[in-house]
Amino acid sequence: MTKKQEYTDDYRDKTLYIPGPTEVREDVLAEMVQPMFGHRMDRMTDLYTTIVEDTKEYLGTDNDVIILTGSGTAFWESSTLNLVDENILVPTCGSFSERHANVAERLGKTVDRLEYEWGQAVKPEDIREALETSDKHYDVVATVMNESSTGVRNPVEAIGDVVNEYPDTYFVVDAVSCLGGDYVDIDAHGIDVIFASSQKAFAMPPGLAICVVSDEAYDREIEKGTASWYGGFQRCLDYYDRKGQTHSTPAIPIMLAYRKQMKRMLEETHEGRAQRHTEMAEYVQAWAAEHFAMFPEEGYESKTVACIENTQGIDVAETIEQVSEEYDMAFSNGYGSQLGEKTFRIGHMGEHTVESITELTDAIEDVADL
Ligand SMILES: Cc1ncc(COP(=O)(O)O)c(C=O)c1O
Known part of the structure; x- marks a missing residue:
C-alpha cells in the first residue's frame, strides 16, 4: 500500500x-491567482466564449470546440460513448493507442486492433483494407496522432481522407501530445473528433481537455441515443449555444491561464x-x-x-x-x-x-x- x-x-x-x-510561462501561471468568481456570472461567459472562439480561430476550424475540466483521457471515454454502438477499429502502435483500445473495451465495445510494431506508423492503406475487408461496420476509427510512447507522428490527414470515404464511420483522433504544436488541418481531412490536454503543446497547466467536434459527430450522438453525460457533445455544445458557459463548474483558474496563453498562440x-x-x-x-x-x-x-x-x-x-x-x-x-x-x-x-x-x-x- x-x-x-x-x-x-x-x-x-x-x-x-x-x-x-x-513549461508554463510565468505570466500565464500568474493569471491563475485572482479572486474567484462564479461560473454563472457574466464574467464567466466572457471568459469561456473568449477561450472557445480563440481556440477555433487558432486551429482554423469551423467545427465546434469544447473545453472541459478534466484531462484528454475524458475524451477517449466520451467520444467512444457518444459515437460507438458496437464496433470500433483502433490501430495500436504504442502504449497510448493501446490504452484507447482498452478504454473502449472497458465500455463494452467490440474493439478490433490493427497492431503495429512499436515504432512503426499507422498506414492509411491498412485502414482502407480493414474497412473494406471486414464484415463488420465500424462506427469509429480511432487513431493517435502523436504516439507519445514511441515518438511516432501518424499520418492522420491521409487516414482521415480514407475514413471519409465511409460516410457512417467517424474519425476520432487523439492529439493529446501534439495539438497546439504540430499542424493539422482538421476540417480539410474530415476529422470528426480531435482532442488534446492543456498541459502538453498548449503549454498551459494541466486540468483542461480541448475537443473539436464536427457537425456530423454531433448529429451521430443524437441519432445514437445514448452518450456520456459529462463529455456528451450535445450537452456541452448546447449549453455553450444557450449560455456561453459550461454545463458544470469548470476549473476557472486554469481557464484564466488558458485565455492568456491562447492570445499568445494566436499571435504566433x-x-x-x-x-x-x-x-x-x-x-x-x-x-x-x-x-x-x-x-x-x-x-x-x-x-x-x-x-x-x-x-x-x-x-x-x-x-x-x-x-x-x-x-x-x-x-x-x-x-x-x-x-x-x-x-x-x-x-x-x-x-x-x-x-x-x-x-x-x-x-x-x-x-x-x-
Ligand atoms: C497520446 C496520449 N494520449 C492520451 C494521453 C492521456 O492524457 P491525459 O493524461 O492528459 O489524460 C496522453 C498522456 O500523456 C498521451 O500522451
Missing part, C-alpha cells in the same frame, strides 16, 4: 523536457508554432543521429516528443537522475518495461525553443560523457 509522503515547501524547480506537463499562429516545433524536432533528430539513433520509423518522427534509441547503452535512469541533480532539468526514460532503458524521450513542445532544447542536450552530453 502506498504510504503518505508529506508534501513540503522546499522542492527545487526543474525545467520540464518531459512529454508533458511542459498555428503555422508559426508548427514551424518552431519542426525546427526543434529537426534539431533533436540531428543530435540523436550524431550520438544515438531515432526510434521511430524514418519519416514519421514526432514534432513534439523525440523518442531516442539508446544505441550507446547509457544508463538512462542514472543519466536522468544526474541531469536532474546537476542541471535541474527533467527528461524522460522510455515508456514502460518494453522501452524503459532501450529508449529515452525528450519533450520539445510548448514554449521551448531550439536554444532551450540545446541546453538539455548539452547537459546530457556532459553527464553521459558523449
Whole structure:
C-alpha cells in the first residue's frame, strides 16, 4: 500500500523536457491567482466564449470546440460513448493507442486492433483494407496522432481522407501530445473528433481537455441515443449555444491561464508554432543521429516528443537522475518495461525553443560523457 509522503515547501524547480506537463510561462501561471468568481456570472461567459472562439480561430476550424475540466483521457471515454454502438477499429502502435483500445473495451465495445510494431506508423492503406475487408461496420476509427510512447507522428490527414470515404464511420483522433504544436488541418481531412490536454503543446497547466467536434459527430450522438453525460457533445455544445458557459463548474483558474496563453498562440499562429516545433524536432533528430539513433520509423518522427534509441547503452535512469541533480532539468526514460532503458524521450513542445532544447542536450552530453 502506498504510504503518505508529506508534501513540503522546499522542492527545487526543474525545467520540464518531459512529454508533458511542459513549461508554463510565468505570466500565464500568474493569471491563475485572482479572486474567484462564479461560473454563472457574466464574467464567466466572457471568459469561456473568449477561450472557445480563440481556440477555433487558432486551429482554423469551423467545427465546434469544447473545453472541459478534466484531462484528454475524458475524451477517449466520451467520444467512444457518444459515437460507438458496437464496433470500433483502433490501430495500436504504442502504449497510448493501446490504452484507447482498452478504454473502449472497458465500455463494452467490440474493439478490433490493427497492431503495429512499436515504432512503426499507422498506414492509411491498412485502414482502407480493414474497412473494406471486414464484415463488420465500424462506427469509429480511432487513431493517435502523436504516439507519445514511441515518438511516432501518424499520418492522420491521409487516414482521415480514407475514413471519409465511409460516410457512417467517424474519425476520432487523439492529439493529446501534439495539438497546439504540430499542424493539422482538421476540417480539410474530415476529422470528426480531435482532442488534446492543456498541459502538453498548449503549454498551459494541466486540468483542461480541448475537443473539436464536427457537425456530423454531433448529429451521430443524437441519432445514437445514448452518450456520456459529462463529455456528451450535445450537452456541452448546447449549453455553450444557450449560455456561453459550461454545463458544470469548470476549473476557472486554469481557464484564466488558458485565455492568456491562447492570445499568445494566436499571435504566433498555428503555422508559426508548427514551424518552431519542426525546427526543434529537426534539431533533436540531428543530435540523436550524431550520438544515438531515432526510434521511430524514418519519416514519421514526432514534432513534439523525440523518442531516442539508446544505441550507446547509457544508463538512462542514472543519466536522468544526474541531469536532474546537476542541471535541474527533467527528461524522460522510455515508456514502460518494453522501452524503459532501450529508449529515452525528450519533450520539445510548448514554449521551448531550439536554444532551450540545446541546453538539455548539452547537459546530457556532459553527464553521459558523449
Ligand atoms: C497520446 C496520449 N494520449 C492520451 C494521453 C492521456 O492524457 P491525459 O493524461 O492528459 O489524460 C496522453 C498522456 O500523456 C498521451 O500522451
